[in-house]
């Protein structure tokens with residue numbers, strides 16, 4: 001609680017110290033700030049040459065726990081448009097983002113226009129929707145449309161280009177969706193169980209036919225206890241699951257504890273690789289894009305679970 005107060009206080013000081021000016025980069029491009037890398041990737045694809053995009057959260061950064069730094073607050077304030085995920089993903093940034101809207105920066109949650117009937121509200125996430133919508137590619141396509149509409153409204157002079165860019169990107173996303181569907185088919189139905197560090201893959205499971213279990217809950221803010229480790233270990237032994245997965249933005253030790261608990265029961269479960277859950281890979285690598293991260297995940301899952 002103290003941290004939030006501090007952030008808000010810092011924010012007020014910063015805002016009063018700066019003369020308010022409309023943001024925007026010096027080269028005439030729209031200045032866009034996003035929270036996660038996945039959203040930045042959408043904004044770059046749709047905005048093309050008319051935008052400059054900064055993602056506050058880099059590779060390996062956990063959005064559930066991320067707190068805005070003073071530098072972040074300055075970047076947010078200077079933006080023309082802020083895109084964030086919403087649905088309580090950026091749990092620690094809620095107040096800062098709300099303030100930005102109050103101060104006249106267009107601040108948009110890219111999940112806002114997704115039909116609520118398509119969202120999942122797991123009982124253990126205290127009345128909130130599951131925010132990990134990017135793993136159902138069809139839901140992320142709706143986020144891309146939302147970005148296109150926002151850019152077109154903000155910068156109507158380039159509306160037709162944003163529409164064309166979005167159409168091209170949506171075609172790529174549709175191909176990605178089909179790719180994941182067809183790759184998932186390579187795993188026998190009874191082996192389609194994904195066990196990961198936290199519950200990031202529920203939409204993925206629903207869209208592509210996997211049973212999904214996470215050690216920690218929907219948010220990494222909740223800690224896994226010994227009982228959770230043991231019950232997941234029992235499940236793995238019972239179902240003879242060959243591999244479980246670590247995540248790039250969550251420490252490995254919890255998943256390794258599950259592996260050790262399984263092995264102590266005389267069954268050998270492998271770590272099937274690292275999945276990109278709440279953050280993309282490094283810039284300049286295939287996994288440093290949204291499409292690349294989703295492909296990496298399904299390829300890793302298929303290799304580990306398809307069996308001989």
Ligand SMILES: [Zn+2]
Nearest residue numbers: 200218219278
């Ligand atoms: Zn998450």
